[in-house]
Amino acid sequence: MTLPDGRHWLASAKTFAAAMMALGIGLAADLDRPYWAMATVYIVTQPSAAMTRSKAVYRLLGTLLGAAAAITLVPNLVDTPPLLVAGLSGWIGLCLFLSLLDRTPRGYVFMLGGYTAAIVGFPGVTAPGDIFSVAIARSEEIGLGVVCATLVSVLVFPVPLGPAVARRMEAWKRDAGARAAEVLRGAGTETPAGRRLTADAVELGLLTGQLSYDTEEHRATLPAMRALHARLAMVAPVLDSIADRLAELRRDGGLDPALADVMRDFSTRAEAGSGLALLTPGLEAGRRRMEADTSPAALRNASLIARLSELRGLLEEAELLGAHIRAGRPGLPFATSELRVPAAPAHHTDPLLALHSGLAVALTTALVCLVWIATAWPQGAAAAQMAAIVSCFFATRDDPAPEMLHFVKRTVEAILVVAVYLFAVLPAVDGFPMLVAVLAPAFLVLGALGAMPATAATGTLLAVNTATLMALQSTYSADFAAFLNSSMATVAGMAGAVMMTRLVRSLGVDWAARRLVRANWRALLAAALHRGHGGRAAFAALMLDRIGLVMERADTLSAAGAPQPGRLLADLRVGLNIVDLRRARHALAADAVAAIDSVLDAVARHYAMLLAGGPGGEARLGKSLGAALLALAPLPPSEARRDALLGLLGIRLCLLSGAAAPALPDYPQPLAVAA
Numbered sequence: 001m002t003l004p005d006g007r008h009w010l011a012s013a014k015t016f017a018a019a020m021m022a023l024g025i026g027l028a029a030d031l032d033r034p035y036w037a038m039a040t041v042y043i044v045t046q047p048s049a050a051m052t053r054s055k056a057v058y059r060l061l062g063t064l065l066g067a068a069a070a071i072t073l074v075p076n077l078v079d080t081p082p083l084l085v086a087g088l089s090g091w092i093g094l095c096l097f098l099s100l101l102d103r104t105p106r107g108y109v110f111m112l113g114g115y116t117a118a119i120v121g122f123p124g125v126t127a128p129g130d131i132f133s134v135a136i137a138r139s140e141e142i143g144l145g146v147v148c149a150t151l152v153s154v155l156v157f158p159v160p161l162g163p164a165v166a167r168r169m170e171a172w173k174r175d176a177g178a179r180a181a182e183v184l185r186g187a188g189t190e191t192p193a194g195r196r197l198t199a200d201a202v203e204l205g206l207l208t209g210q211l212s213y214d215t216e217e218h219r220a221t222l223p224a225m226r227a228l229h230a231r232l233a234m235v236a237p238v239l240d241s242i243a244d245r246l247a248e249l250r251r252d253g254g255l256d257p258a259l260a261d262v263m264r265d266f267s268t269r270a271e272a273g274s275g276l277a278l279l280t281p282g283l284e285a286g287r288r289r290m291e292a293d294t295s296p297a298a299l300r301n302a303s304l305i306a307r308l309s310e311l312r313g314l315l316e317e318a319e320l321l322g323a324h325i326r327a328g329r330p331g332l333p334f335a336t337s338e339l340r341v342p343a344a345p346a347h348h349t350d351p352l353l354a355l356h357s358g359l360a361v362a363l364t365t366a367l368v369c370l371v372w373i374a375t376a377w378p379q380g381a382a383a384a385q386m387a388a389i390v391s392c393f394f395a396t397r398d399d400p401a402p403e404m405l406h407f408v409k410r411t412v413e414a415i416l417v418v419a420v421y422l423f424a425v426l427p428a429v430d431g432f433p434m435l436v437a438v439l440a441p442a443f444l445v446l447g448a449l450g451a452m453p454a455t456a457a458t459g460t461l462l463a464v465n466t467a468t469l470m471a472l473q474s475t476y477s478a479d480f481a482a483f484l485n486s487s488m489a490t491v492a493g494m495a496g497a498v499m500m501t502r503l504v505r506s507l508g509v510d511w512a513a514r515r516l517v518r519a520n521w522r523a524l525l526a527a528a529l530h531r532g533h534g535g536r537a538a539f540a541a542l543m544l545d546r547i548g549l550v551m552e553r554a555d556t557l558s559a560a561g562a563p564q565p566g567r568l569l570a571d572l573r574v575g576l577n578i579v580d581l582r583r584a585r586h587a588l589a590a591d592a593v594a595a596i597d598s599v600l601d602a603v604a605r606h607y608a609m610l611l612a613g614g615p616g617g618e619a620r621l622g623k624s625l626g627a628a629l630l631a632l633a634p635l636p637p638s639e640a641r642r643d644a645l646l647g648l649l650g651i652r653l654c655l656l657s658g659a660a661a662p663a664l665p666d667y668p669q670p671l672a673v674a675a
Contacts, residue, residue, distance in 0.1 A: 004448035010157065012447030015045045018152035019443065019467070020436050022145045027432065027474050031144070032137040035472045040145025042450065042463040045153060050161035050214035051105075052153040056146040057213075058108040063142040065109065066095075066116025067135035074121050078128040085369040088121050092388050093362025096395055100354035103347040104209050111392050118365065118388040122381035162218025165207050166325050169228055172200055173318050176235045177270045180311060183239045184267035186246065201233045201548045205347070220330035227332055228321040231314045233544050237576065238311050240569040244653045245304040254297040259286045259305065266308065276316040283309050291637075291672035296664030302642075302671050303649045346541035348519065348549060353512075357505065361391040364500040368493055379489035386493030391501065393461065398512040398553070401501045407461060408494045414462050415487045417442055418469045422478040435472075442466065465490070509556045516546045517563050520571050521607045527578045528604035539579055543572045570654045577650035578603065580643055587640035588632075595631035596644060598624045603651065618656055625652055626662030633665050637672045645671065 004012070019041040026034025044059055046052045069091050077084035095114030099107040120138050124131035153159075175197055208229055211222045246263075249255040262282035269275045283305055290302035317334075324333040368387040372380025390407065394400035421438070429435050446466065449459025469487065520543050527539065547568045578600065585596045602624040606617040628648055635641045652661055 008451040011451035022148040036141035037145040039467040041149045044149040048161040049158045054213040062109040062112025065113035069117040070121035089362040089366040093358040097358030180270035181267040294667040360505040379485040382489035383493035387497045525607040528600045577647040580647040584640045584644040595628040
């Protein structure tokens with residue numbers, strides 16, 4: 001395991017200072033449970049001040065939501081335990097369901113609203129008259145922890161998010177230029193650089209969403225960051241499209257020699273990340289040559305030029321946006337763009353999987369509660385709390401059980417450490433300064449683990465559990481029997497969550513990846529069946545998000561379950577060509593529209609067959625494509641005709657190869673747009 005470095009130790013020291021501030025204020029104010037404020041600091045603190053601020057806001061809102069739910073449910077249902085169990089378990093499941101439908105930081109409000117109801121509500125079963133005061137105390141102590149964590153994060157060596165995201169964007173932009181040069185020099189679609197480019201898009205999209213909580217200076221760059229992310233996210237499918245066209249043209253010897261010279265210049269400029277505007281005359285000259293030609297080779301070269309022009313525009317605007325961001329200027333450096341930019345990154349959601357996860361945590365919590373009721377275990381409330389918390393915390397994993405089991409083992413180790421503190425160290429502590437000194441070794445180590453991405457979840461949860469199990473109060477009152485019961489309940493609740501997760505929630509990485517691929521197939525099926533005007537960038541953003549989620553899992557997928565990255569991007573390119581065809585058909589004659597609709601129906605049938613587990617419908621698609629290409633051939637030059645021809649060629653390249661691919665006809669009319 002990688003050891004913490006200076007940055008991690010500094011982050012740990014800041015978190016520990018905030019935790020001790022919260023604990024000290026809580027002890028001085030004689031709050032009921034000051035350790036809740038201490039634990040909150042470890043939950044809220046994030047790598048940057050912006051992320052800490054956003055989580056602090058959402059934690060406070062989630063706490064109030066969960067406390068309100070507990071106040072509503074417990075007093076009204078305490079006399080009917082089955083209904084109370086059903087009410088609290090159902091609330092936790094509902095909140096988790098809602099949180100999984102929102103992959104932005106806002107989703108944390110609902111998750112916390114769920115398990116806060118468990119934390120406040122389950123202990124209140126034996127004393128329902130105290131539920132309101134417990135909810136108020138919980139809200140006060142969470143608020144104290146939130147304030148302390150935010151103040152330290154913002155005032156003590158603050159780490160702004162904007163520069164970190166900008167650096168990541170710059171690195172991604174350089175990777176995009178290098179990948180472009182790689183493709184233009186003849187590399188195929190299956191390369192590590194191409195896969196990395198797609199996978200990084202998801203993380204950067206989520207990070208960009210946090211910028212609204214950064215300092216005013218860095219918030220001002222948010223529009224440019226989103227615009228840059230939208231352009232860079234489009235680079236991968238455009239490059240994939242260029243690679244396929246180049247391969248076909250080079251294989252058949254049909255690549256225009258002058259265009260080959262332009263591409264050599266393009267690859268050099270793309271790698272350098274500058275001078276891309278100088279490519280415009282060469283690309284325009286090539287476009288005019290191809291539009292005056294009626295041969296099939298001209299159509300393929302024209303299609304390549306169209307994608308090269310799109311790539312040049314994306315990279316050129318990315319460079320312009322990068323310079324704008326580096327200068328710290330607000331807004332956008334241009335008023336309009338050829339690429340419509342979504343207002344925010346698109347995020348894939350899976351309502352069925354979210355419902356499954358919500359039902360699983362509700363069932364887990366209910367069963368632990370039933371064991372508590374049946375055995376009349378005094379510490380059963382703690383077991384129910386931990387079952388709910390752990391199930392919610394790991395719910396975003398494809399197979400949560402292994403990580404949950406690892407966490408149970410680490411928690412047992414933490415219990416031993418807490419026992420040493422409670423019964424060997426703390427009795428000798430006299431005063432708050434000495435308390436801080438003896439807590440420092442354990443919490444600094446846990447804080448450093450929480451600061452490292454690879455161990456963040458484990459380190460944070462261990463710090464939170466250690467603080468909670470110590471249950472520090474203004475006077476020392478540790479009791480071994482009570483501690484043992486509480487610890488056993490904690491482990492029992494976690495173990496129950498692990499067992500139930502293995503039974504009803506462990507779905508596997510391969511299953512999740514296949515589901516993401518099938519979600520894109522369903523989107524393509526719907527896009528092909530609908531005949532409206534589509535938003536190209538918005539459609540691509542959602543499909544790319546799913547592809548990025550698959551790529552994130554690439555290292556853990558089995559050989560049999562791993563989708564090919566090139567196939568994923570080919571599906572995305574089919575989607576972009578569908579959008580282009582839908583737009584073009586609105587300006588064509590009825591016969592041409594009918595031919596294009598036949599192709600769209602064949603594409604829809606192809607993906608419907610894939611979703612049904614079949615091999616796809618390439619043969620029928622080939623016939624429809626051939627008929628559509630012939631139907632468009634005699635039409636007079638127009639922008640719609642050109643776009644339709646290029647879209648049909650794009651679908652042909654993505655879905656058909658060899659004998660299934662229709663030959664391109666000779667075109668009696670040039671490709672050029674009529675004046």
